[in-house]
Amino acid sequence: MAWTTPAASGPLDYPNRHYGNDHDRYEWSMLTDRPPLTWPEGDGLAVVVVVPLQFFPLNPTGRPVKVQGNMTMPYPDLRHYTLRDYGNRVGVHRVLSALDAASVVPTFAVNTRLFEREPLLRDRIVARGDEIMCHSWSMDTPHAGGLDEADERELVQRSVGRLRELTGAPVRGWLSPGKLNSPNTPDLIAAEGIEYFCDWVNDEVPYRWNVASGELWSMPLSTEISDTFTLIDNLHSEESWADQVCDAADLLHAEASEQGGRVLSLTLTPWLLGQPHRVKHLERVLDHVTALPGVWSTSASSVIDSARAQVSG
Amino acid sequence: MTESVETREGLDYYRPWPYDQRPRIEWPGGARIALWVAPNIEVYELNPPANAYRTPWPYPFPAVPGYSIRDYGNRVGHMRQMRLLDKYGIRGSISLSSALIDHHPEIIELCKEREWEFFSHGIYNTRYTYGLTEDQERSLIQDSIDSIRRATGEAPVGYLAPALSHSEQTIDLWAEAGGIYTCDLFHDDQPTPIDVRSGKPFVSIPYSLELNDTIAYVVNKVEPRRYGQMIKDAFDRLYAEGATSGTVMCIPTHNYQVSTPHRLRAFEEALEYITGHPDVWVTTGREIAEHYLANHYDAALASIDAVNGGPR
Numbered sequence: 001m002a003w004t005t006p007a008a009s010g011p012l013d014y015p016n017r018h019y020g021n022d023h024d025r026y027e028w029s030m031l032t033d034r035p036p037l038t039w040p041e042g043d044g045l046a047v048v049v050v051v052p053l054q055f056f057p058l059n060p061t062g063r064p065v066k067v068q069g070n071m072t073m074p075y076p077d078l079r080h081y082t083l084r085d086y087g088n089r090v091g092v093h094r095v096l097s098a099l100d101a102a103s104v105v106p107t108f109a110v111n112t113r114l115f116e117r118e119p120l121l122r123d124r125i126v127a128r129g130d131e132i133m134c135h136s137w138s139m140d141t142p143h144a145g146g147l148d149e150a151d152e153r154e155l156v157q158r159s160v161g162r163l164r165e166l167t168g169a170p171v172r173g174w175l176s177p178g179k180l181n182s183p184n185t186p187d188l189i190a191a192e193g194i195e196y197f198c199d200w201v202n203d204e205v206p207y208r209w210n211v212a213s214g215e216l217w218s219m220p221l222s223t224e225i226s227d228t229f230t231l232i233d234n235l236h237s238e239e240s241w242a243d244q245v246c247d248a249a250d251l252l253h254a255e256a257s258e259q260g261g262r263v264l265s266l267t268l269t270p271w272l273l274g275q276p277h278r279v280k281h282l283e284r285v286l287d288h289v290t291a292l293p294g295v296w297s298t299s300a301s302s303v304i305d306s307a308r309a310q311v312s313g
Numbered sequence: 314m315t316e317s318v319e320t321r322e323g324l325d326y327y328r329p330w331p332y333d334q335r336p337r338i339e340w341p342g343g344a345r346i347a348l349w350v351a352p353n354i355e356v357y358e359l360n361p362p363a364n365a366y367r368t369p370w371p372y373p374f375p376a377v378p379g380y381s382i383r384d385y386g387n388r389v390g391h392m393r394q395m396r397l398l399d400k401y402g403i404r405g406s407i408s409l410s411s412a413l414i415d416h417h418p419e420i421i422e423l424c425k426e427r428e429w430e431f432f433s434h435g436i437y438n439t440r441y442t443y444g445l446t447e448d449q450e451r452s453l454i455q456d457s458i459d460s461i462r463r464a465t466g467e468a469p470v471g472y473l474a475p476a477l478s479h480s481e482q483t484i485d486l487w488a489e490a491g492g493i494y495t496c497d498l499f500h501d502d503q504p505t506p507i508d509v510r511s512g513k514p515f516v517s518i519p520y521s522l523e524l525n526d527t528i529a530y531v532v533n534k535v536e537p538r539r540y541g542q543m544i545k546d547a548f549d550r551l552y553a554e555g556a557t558s559g560t561v562m563c564i565p566t567h568n569y570q571v572s573t574p575h576r577l578r579a580f581e582e583a584l585e586y587i588t589g590h591p592d593v594w595v596t597t598g599r600e601i602a603e604h605y606l607a608n609h610y611d612a613a614l615a616s617i618d619a620v621n622g623g624p625r
Contacts, residue, residue, distance in 0.1 A: 033419065201382050203385065240536045
C-alpha cells in the first residue's frame with residue numbers, strides 16, 4: 001500500500017499537519033493509553049534476546065546504502081572480513097554458552113547467505129530448536145529507499161524462502177540490515193508470510209502495522225542499548241554497556257509491575273560481544289536480568305503471539 | 314547554493330559584561346539559583362521538504378532509524394519524563410514543535426493540566442529557518458504563536474528556533490511578535506539584556522547546550538551515568554556561585570533521549586539531588602524572564618553601560 005504522506009509544495013506548506021501520525025502505516029497512540037498487556041509467564045517483563053548471524057561479503061556493493069560493519073579497507077579487506085567471521089566461528093559459541101548458562105532463550109536473526117555458506121553452523125543452530133528469523137540475504141543487501149521494488153521483492157522472496165528451505169523453520173520474523181526500510185519493505189515481507197519485523201524502534205511493546213496483505217506487527221528491538229550502538233557508535237566501555245542494560249532492565253521491570261507487560265530487547269552480536277574481553281560483561285548483564293523476579297525469557301514470536309491475542313481479542 | 318550572501322564578522326545582540334562585575338540578582342524567596350527544565354516536545358516529518366542548507370534525514374524515505382526513535386519519544390518517552398518531573402515538583406517549560414498540537418493533542422492536554430509553560434520551537438523540527446525570506450520567517454513565527462494561543466489560551470513568550478536553525482532576523486522577529494525571551498544564545502549563565510532592533514525590553518535566558526541531552530548523548534556520546542554526574546556538577550558550581558550572584562540552570566531534554574529505559578535513572582538521580590537542596594527556585598523560563606525584566610533589567614542595562622563607558 002502507498003504511504004499517504006504527501007510532499008509539501010513549499011517551506012510553509014504542511015499537508016500532513018493533522019491528528020495522528022503524518023502517515024497511515026500504524027495508529028498513533030501513547031503507550032499508557034492502551035490496555036495493559038500481560039504475558040503468559042512471569043510478572044510482566046519479557047526478555048527477548050536477538051543474536052544476529054551475519055555475512056559481510058568481501059566484495060560488497062554498498063548499494064543503495066552502506067550498512068555498518070561492512071568492509072572499509074581496499075579490496076581484499078581481510079581485516080574486517082575475518083573479524084566478522086570470528087563471530088560465526090568463535091563468538092557465537094561463547095555468547096550461546098553464556099545464554100545457556102543463564103537459561104536465557106535466543107532468537108536468531110540470520111542472513112540467509114550465511115547458512116548457505118556455513119552448513120556446520122546452520123546445523124548447530126537448527127538443532128537447538130530456537131526461533132530463527134530472517135535478516136535478509138546478507139549485510140550487503142540493505143532494504144533502503146532507492147532499491148527497485150521488483151528487485152526487493154525478489155530479494156525478500158529469495159531470503160525468506162531459501163532460509164525456510166535451509167532450516168525447516170517457519171521464519172515468522174524479520175530484521176532488516178541496519179534497520180533500514182525502503183517504502184515497500186513492510187508490504188513485501190508481509191506478502192511472504194512474515195508476521196513481525198524489528199526495524200521500528202518507536203515503542204516498548206508490539207503494535208500492528210497496516211500492510212497491503214497479510215498481517216504485520218512491529219516488535220520492539222532497542223537500538224539504543226544494542227552492543228553495536230553502545231560500543232561502536234558511541235565508543236562506550238563494556239562496563240558502561242552493561243550498566244546501561246541493567247538500568248534499562250530495572251526501569252522496565254518496575255514499569256511492568258505498575259503498567260503492564262514490557263519487553264527488554266537485547267541485540268547480542270557474536271562478532272562484537274563474543275570477543276574474550278567482552279563476554280564477561282554479557283554474563284554480568286545476564287546475571288542481573290535473570291535475578292529480577294518474574295522475568296519471562298522467551299522468543300520474539302512468543303511475545304508477538306501473546307500481544308496479538310490480547311490486542312486483537 | 315552559489316548565491317553570495319552578505320555575512321557579518323560577529324554578533325551584536327549583547328555587549329561585554331564581565332561575570333564578576335554585575336549587580337546581584339535576587340530570585341524569589343531568596344533562592345540562589347533558578348532551575349528550569351525544558352523538555353523539547355517535537356514533531357519530525359517522515360517526508361519533509363528538501364532544504365538547500367540542511368538535510369533532515371541521512372537516509373532516503375522512509376528514514377526509519379531517525380524517525381522511529383523520535384516517534385518513540387511521543388508514544389512512550391513523554392509520559393515517563395512527565396511523571397518524573399511530577400515526582401520532583403518540576404513544571405516543564407516545553408520547547409514545542411507547534412504541529413504537535415495538531416498531531417498529538419493528548420500530550421498538550423497533559424501539560425496544560427500541569428500548568429507547564431509552552432514556548433515556541435517552530436512548527437516542525439524538520440522545517441528550518443534556513444532559506445526563508447524575512448516575511449516567511451515572520452509567518453512561521455506567527456503561526457506558532459497563534460497555534461499555541463489557540464491550544465492553551467496564552468501566547469508563548471519564549472523562542473528556541475526550530476532545530477536551532479537561525480537567520481539574522483530570528484531574534485528581532487520574535488521580539489516584534491510579542492516575545493520577551495530567547496533560548497538561542499549560549500553565551501552566559503545569567504539572563505542577559507538583548508539589543509533587538511525594535512528596542513523592546515528583551516532577554517536571553519540561559520538554556521544550556523552543554524547539558525542538552527541530545528547534545529550530550531548524540532553529539533558528545535556521553536554515557537548515561539556521566540550525564541547525570543554532569544548535571545550534578547553543573548548544579549554544584551552554579552549553586553555555590555548563586556549565593557552571591559543569582560544564577561540560572563537549565564536542563565534541556567528530549568522525550569526520545571532522556572526518557573529511554575537506560576537513561577532515565579541517571580536523570581532522576583540528578584533531579585533528586587538538585588531538588589534536595591534549599592534555596593532553589595524551581596520555575597519556568599517565562600517566570601525567570603518576567604522576574605528579571607520586572608526587577609533586574611534596568612539595573613543590568615545601567616551596569617552594562619557603566620562597564621562599557623556609556624551607552625552604545
